[in-house]
Amino acid sequence: MEYRRLGKSGLQLSELSLGSWLTFGKQIGNNIAEDLMKLAYDNGVNFFDNAEIYARGESEIVMGKILKKMKWDRDSYVVSSKVFFGYRGTENTKPNQNGLSRKHVFEACHQALERLQVDYL
Secondary structure (H helix, E strand, O other): OOEEEOOOOOOEEEOOOEEOOOOOOOOOOHHHHHHHHHHHHHOOOOEEEEEOOHHHHHHHHHHHHHHHHHOOOHHHOEEEEEOOOOOOOOOOOOHHHOOOOHHHHHHHHHHHHHHHOOOOO
């Protein structure tokens, strides 16, 4: 696997990442999601991507359970999550439950940490 530096952060990320957009928590079973993450990690992928809106938060829950089960060293991989739409989507939400306000960004990150069962993103 080839790795690239992420800006000036010092992080080195695999050229390929494993995202969970249309899969985890919706279109594939948890066992397949686990197999995919293990295969990716075993082949050098160290960057796992998610977002609060993916499967209305379920994608982060699935990924979090897998990360906890795998017991990989936390410093051996990077997890990202994106915010904007809220985990409920934009329908039937209150004004501060989505968007890029400081309030929503902080709350969405805290909620993602809980769903992913990690200490940092």
